[in-house]
Amino acid sequence: MTPEFPYATHLDVRYPPLEVIDGPALIDAVRDEWYNQTLCKVNDSVVRLGVVKGEYHWHKHDDLDEFFYVVEGKFLIDLEDRTVELSERQGFVVPKGIVHRTRANERAIILMVEGAAIVPTGD
Numbered sequence: 001m002t003p004e005f006p007y008a009t010h011l012d013v014r015y016p017p018l019e020v021i022d023g024p025a026l027i028d029a030v031r032d033e034w035y036n037q038t039l040c041k042v043n044d045s046v047v048r049l050g051v052v053k054g055e056y057h058w059h060k061h062d063d064l065d066e067f068f069y070v071v072e073g074k075f076l077i078d079l080e081d082r083t084v085e086l087s088e089r090q091g092f093v094v095p096k097g098i099v100h101r102t103r104a105n106e107r108a109i110i111l112m113v114e115g116a117a118i119v120p121t122g123d
């Protein structure tokens with residue numbers, strides 16, 4: 001049985017190659033507290049847009065690393081032994097197998113780069 005999560009997660013690839021990605025229009029349309037949209041596929045990876053406020057649950061990805069880049073706001077990544085705080089224009093890689101939780105006290109806009117096969121809610 002798959003648990004239900006209170007996140008708006010869209011795994012469809014929104015923009016094909018050779019199409020301009022309109023980030024501001026997407027961001028302006030978001031009404032969810034935790035929104036995740038796959039923007040495009042690049043080789044075997046995807047680039048996702050996150051517009052987030054609140055916290056995600058603790059989870060891990062057994063086989064794939066995850067990269068977070070903050071476009072706007074502050075973004076926190078809780079690891080088992082510390083919390084990493086990212087400001088605008090900072091990024092961080094969570095290696096595969098590392099238990100983590102992401103959160104934002106105020107609305108933040110982030111980009112994520114990860115393998116296309118990743119399950120955002122964890123393995």
